[in-house]
Amino acid sequence: MGMQVNTNLAANNSYRNLAATQNDMSKSLEKLSSGxxxxxxxxxxxxxxxxxxxxxxxxxxxxxxxxxxxxxxxxxxxxxxxxxxxxxxxxxxxxxxxxxxxxxxxxxxxxxxxxxxxxxxxxxxxxxxxxxxxxxxxxxxxxxxxxxxxxxxxxxxxxxxxxxxxxxxxxxxxxxGAASGATGSAFAIADITALTVGAATFTSTTAAGVTTSVTTATLSDAVGGAGFQSVDEYATALGADANFAANFSVSVTRDGNGAGTGITVQALNGGVVSTAVAPAAGVALGGAAGTAPAGVGLDxxxxxxxxxxxxxxxxxxxxxxxxxxxxxxxxxxxxxxxxxxxxxxxxxxxxxxxxxxTDMAEEMVKFTRSNILTQAGTAMLAQANQSNQGVLQLLR
Missing domain, CATH: 1.20.1330.10 (f41 fragment of flagellin, N-terminal domain)
Structure with a gap:
């Protein structure tokens, strides 16, 4: 290899390796500092x-x-x-x-x-x-x-x-027995003996048009299959039904002697009780829907x-x-x-x-390697820069 001044290949090679090493060390420092x-x-x-x-x-x-x-x-x-x-x-x-x-x-x-x-x-x-x-x-x-x-x-x-x-x-x-503004319907029960054990359906409609229809489970009379013996007994069976009680309340309407003659059903959501399907055909469960009877509540x-x-x-x-x-x-x-x-x-x-x-131990190994190579590369770049000084001997 001849002696050249314009191009110092050894210095260029040392600089390229030094730049790569410094880049690796910079990345290692970033990883070590950020974790x-x-x-x-x-x-x-x-x-x-x-x-x-x-x-x-x-x-x-x-x-x-x-x-x-x-x-x-x-x-x-x-x-x-x-x-x-x-x-x-x-x-x-x-x-x-x-x-x-x-x-x-x-x-x-x-x-x-x-x-x-x-x-x-x-x-x-x-x-x-x-x-x-x-x-x-x-x-x-x-x-x-x-x-x-x-x-x-x-x-x-x-x-x-x-x-x-x-x-x-x-x-x-x-x-x-009634909420403020609640509307209910009174249903006359003419023949209590016709209220055989069965299910009943009640429907209410609110002012906003929301309709709620509830069908009770099979209503059980206290006698055990012999049919309801009083309006009170029927009202008690209604009130004991969980689906009914969650949406309606029931109270007994009475005559002057205190005998039950019918029931008053009111919707808990304030709706109008408009229909009622009796558990037996022909039972006179009817009345003026949309009336607001006074709440009786617990008697x-x-x-x-x-x-x-x-x-x-x-x-x-x-x-x-x-x-x-x-x-x-x-x-x-x-x-x-x-x-x-x-x-x-x-x-x-x-x-x-x-x-x-970052694996701190592994990255520290890389950093130490890069640091040593940087120092060595710097030293070798200095040596490479001095390698062409021999040309001066020829020029004397």
Missing amino acids: LRINRAADDAAGLAISEGLKSQVGGLTVASRNAQDGISVLQTAEGSLNEVQSILQRVRDLAVQAGNDSNNADSRSAIKTEVDSLTKELTRIGESTNFNGTKLLDGTSTSLSFQVGANSDASSQIVVNLSGANVKGIATALT FTSAAGAAAAITSIDAQIKNVSTARAELGAVQNRFESVIKNLAVSKENLTAAGSRIRD
């Missing part, structure tokens, strides 16, 4: 796409876990109020049992009725005031609540909580009325127990969701870490 193996798409395009997807899932699961915890708070708020509702209903039932004793005179039964009226007002207040973050839970306006407990948009990422059975305001309406004026009240209250206690059981089951489900989300979040975070995080 990330992938700092830009050029580092690992496929790994970046996967890790960003995992990051979205981890973030979604974090928020979903908080949503589930909020769901538990909502259910605890509702269930806590229902606990007091059940206590009130138990007290009302005790009063109904007390009123069933004919040792009570009219004044005593009136005093019992006064306490019951006060307790039902408290039920109404609980139904209207129980809320979470402004959302009322027990007044019947929120029949269901949806909670996002997953990171995705599919149905499996949501849990819907049914609150239709937790209508405390409706329970209060059923106990008082404590006689032993028979108190017995009917006990049955009605038992039905409401059962409804509240069912609603509380459902809320408790969903609460346990939320707790399982939170545990599952924590495990999923941990595993997805680990997967993202394996893809994106």
Whole structure:
């Protein structure tokens, strides 16, 4: 190889290797300082796409876990109020049992009725005031609540909580016999013996045009298949039906002697009760639809009325127990969701870490190598730059 001045191939070679080494050292410094193996798409395009997807899932699961915890708070708020509702209903039932004793005179039964009226007002207040973050839970306006407990948009990422059975305001309406503005229909029962055991259908229509039709289960008479013996017995069977009690209330209309002559059915949603299908053909269940009869509610004026009240209250206690059981089951489900989300979040975070995080020990080895090569390359570049100094000897 000849001696040249214009082109120093050894210096160019040393500079190229030194530049590559400095580039590697710069990348190692970036990874060591950030702790990330992938700092830009050029580092690992496929790994970046996967890790960003995992990051979205981890973030979604974090928020979903908080949503589930909020769901538990909502259910605890509702269930806590229902606990007091059940206590009130138990007290009302005790009063109904007390009123069933004919040792009570009219004044005593009136005093019992006064306490019951006060307790039902408290039920109404609980139904209207129980809320979470402004959302009322027990007044019947929120029949269901949806909670996002997953990171995705599919149905499996949501849990819907049914609150239709937790209508405390409706329970209060059923106990008082009528809600403000509620419209009902009076049905005369001319021949009680024709009311054989069977199902009955009642339909209500609200001012907004919403129609609710409910068919009861097979109504059982107390005698056991011999047919209903009184209007009170039939009304008690209606009130004990869960589907009926969730949408309607029933009271007995009486003549001057206190004998039951018919029933008054009112819709808890304020709708007009327009039709009624009797359990047996030819039974005269009819009357002027759209009238607004005075609410009778629980009757404590006689032993028979108190017995009917006990049955009605038992039905409401059962409804509240069912609603509380459902809320408790969903609460346990939320707790399982939170545990599952924590495990999923941990595993997805680990997967993202394996893809994106820097192995500090390995990267330090690379950095040390690049650092030594940089120093060596710098020294060799200096030597290469001095390699053509021998030409000066020829020029002397």
